[in-house]
Amino acid sequence: MVDEDAVGTVGRDFARSELDYTPWFFWDRAGDTAKHRQLALQDALAGERAYRLGERCFVSELSSVTNETLELGDRSYVAAGAYLSGSLRAGRDCTINPYTVVRGEIRLGNAVRIGAHTSLIGFNHTMADPDVEVHRQATTAKGITIGDDVWIGSHVVVLDGVTVGDKSVLAAGAVVTKDVPAGAVVGGNPARVIKWRTGPDRPQRRPDGDLAGAVTQFADAAREQAAGIIDRYWDGGTRLFSDQPGAAPTVRAQCDAIEVADLLLGGPPPRLDAAELTDLLRSWQDPATGLVGELGEGHRPTPPEATVFTWPAGYHVLCVGYALDLLGSRFAHPVTVVAEASAADVMDGLRRQDWTDEVWSSGAWVDELGTALHQNARMGAANSPGALEALFGWLLTNADPHTGMWGRAGGPDGLLQVVNGYYRATRGTFAQFGHPVPYADRVIDTVLAHSRDVRYFAPVRQNACNVLDVAHPLWLTRRSGHRSEEVVELARRLLADALRHWTPDQGFGFQAPHPTTASLPATAPSLQGTEMWLAIIWLLSDLAGLSGQLGYRPRGVHRPEPARPR
Template sequence: MSPTTTTQPTTTSGRHDLDYEPWRFWSEADAAQRDRQQALQEELAGRGVRCGERCFVSALASVTTDVLELGDRTYVAAGAVISGDVRAGRDCSVNPYTVVRGEVRIGDAVRIGAHTSLLGFNHTMDDPDTEIHRQPLRVQGITIGDDVWIGSHVVVLDGVRVGGKAVLAAGAVVTKDVPPGAVVGGNPARVLKWRTAPPAPEAPPRDDLAAAVARFADAARAQARAVLDRCWDPATGLFLDAPGVSATVRAQCDAVEVADLLLDGPPPQLPATEQVDRLRSWQDASTGMMGELGPDGVARRPVTGLFDPEAAYHVLSVGYALELLGSRFAHPVAVVSDASLEDVLHGLREQDRLADPWATGHWVDVLGTALHRNRELGVDTPPGATEALLGRLLSRADPRTGMWGRPGPDGDLLLTVNGYYRATRGTFAQHGVPVPYPERVVDTVLAHVRDARYFHPGRQNACNVLDVAHPLWLTRATGHRSDEVVDVARTLLGQALGRWVPDQGFAFRASDASTASLPQARPGLQGTEMWLAIVWILADLAGVSDALGYRPRGVHRPEPAADLGASQI
């Protein structure tokens, strides 16, 4: 082991305030103090210690490590004792008189209170005839996840893994693994409460899951009429997403999709021919778009260009609702058919400038779907637009993630993964073209689905779950990490089945005590349509979709809506 650092710089007052309160150092230290800290870190670097930007290591700490890595803005206070193989991420604190010894891995944003001990090794005592100090050490190591708060006077023993976002209460003696998001305390430590939603129970065995899926499907079909009646306004002859809200174009389309899935036909509240006539009448002939409904139930006139944000999704929802009703658009999507190839390319370049993966995916989805609908009507303009769109996506895919756009702060993959679903839905999936880098897509999705901010059972919503389920289904033929994919599908499916509200359907987002009052936590047509599709995709990945007795045929259909591969060259 390396020798202990012994230099002891002081503050200008002759005291060591900043050594004991190092979070103040970079805002309050004078030039001389900063120079001494820099010199100390250079000395440590000579002994193999790696310090990130704006780290602080007190000269009053004992550092005798074989390996020490400190991420950006991590500090070690006076009196701390660090030895062995220790690696900490960014924004961590090792407060006064803390002991970190042995093999210890600490994630990002971990705060460790004073007088705490993390002991990543242990003595053995197997031979009673040999003094303990002569018996070998055993090292299993300690792993601390991200965003963990460890209070003062805590002891964490060798072999323990602490999940992200956990809290170890002051004085706890931690002898066993701590689940993510748990608050533990006592000796030995036990779970007192949860900082985040508790982890879901494991998915049931396949036969039990298939039976649960069948029971769900039977109940949903039996209650489908009640779900639709709840959202039907006989005064206007329009569907509402939920009682008490305004009628929307999408609500009419969601009703069609729900009825097709559960009743194998159109919504019974209105003859199918009237529903077709109404949806077709909302299409503006000059743009081919469908504006949102006003208070009078009349569709507003869309703005020109690619695309009116208020009307864009209706290219998907109305187009597929008409298809389920045996019809199609009355007019081409003129904002696409009247555009030039340069207009399309300019729109794609504009998405690059905005640098928002979800917004780009949405725009691409609408464009790809408009091209598909126009081709149905015999309008294939602008020439080369489909090839240019697919070619640009192929050439811009990141070989490290298989996706487009960069992760957000702290590696957040939400917009990247959600944007990937939208972009591939309207292009590769809709047109039957294989996606690039499918194994990297699986890796990225499996990394994202571990993010408790979005996938704890109480925090899920239909978009986030759909946007991981569909890419896993789209890439399933690779077999890459298939056991993990099936486990994820089974777990998410088991959670989804329990969210059906009798005679009301699904809410868009899961609810808990803190979110139950939110509009998105109320059952409605959008949530019901999306979760029914999600349930099928997850059930198919889990091998139990036959038990459902339905298969999505609308916006969230699994098969291509068109086959470019069958076209003549």
């Protein structure tokens, strides 16, 4: 035991600071005087700064702690020389060792062990204007989130915006610039996965050991809870649906509520009948352009731009059009801005898309254009001669024979942009019109390669967009037979993961729920997340030969078959 009252004069200065540098020994080895002094310090920090410190915590008097918010769980400590500022929320058994820098918006899970001389920097400088000195420009802050049971070695740097998954290890000297999957061991500059402590490359345990039974159990529970879930997103004051409770109503939320109700209840949402919903959605269409703007003052759509297309009016062509279809109706007017677009306008629009770095948004533009052309034709409104042929001709002649897709593969996002853009582009064209896609085998190769990217397909990193954009292309090309065993195995793995994302009585969030991402709005259950994951589960189940266990089949935006003629 090191007790300041018991050491000699010569050793007192050394003994006084020993436990500041080895604080894991403090509560076992410190004398009563030191313990009382530490508790008094913690009481002062709690009273004067509203810090929240758990049982048997330790904060060295030789550290610099200037946080606006500080929360330390039981048995967590801050050693000598540490520099803390901003907002730090840490769970139990966390260590901030000597000379560690923790600044900005930082969240630590339980049992996060941080080695000496490591820096967690939850903000960044901007340098947009080269004529202004960097220190005079604004800073930005996204924050850093560290999961449970994470070991961070000495001399590690973690930069702003990074999420580190549970049970991962950041090797000494690593410079971490991107998210770290759960269970990964990363090292180097920039840090890369070098092996796995646990992780997505290991076989995943199936729910209840029986995937078919798990699908049936999920479907039964979802139908039983459906009415209450839909009601959760209903705003009685506006008589409209919101994507999340307390959020402002949106056009899409009405459509998602209609789709979820159709899937699980076989009819319109319980709060409104089909006729009332039909009248509402048809009244929102601008007769001059045929588009539906976002809701504004008085919960009425703002006038949309008369262009092909701008967000969110472009997506409303899809969601409102298909919601009306589910209600047995259709738009009151043609999508005029598309009906009047010539073949030359279509070609010009395709060329203006960024097929290099923004393939998803380019594919979305194609999706919205193809859907509007299809809806106009279904209601008997004439499109400009050659416009549809120009769209398909461009897609067929510009598909990459190596990937089967459009846009450039590679870059920091890997295959994410081209695969996600492929789903949007083919959904509104080849899938919706019932035409075969070019280079189907290459598409399968590309999707299977993309699915091995743990940044997007480790269970903790999954979101509805990324999984849908893999499931639909594989379903669209399923008759090829190419690498069919691998396709089925991937579908089963993603299906097992998807079933775990369900939150009882609330539905699905857009992003998979996990303790390391719990603060993100995208993980909270929503109408959008519920509608998308229900469709994803059907597509994956069908690829795995299990869709008969579900008792539903998507008929709206995410329908698997071509849109039916009217």
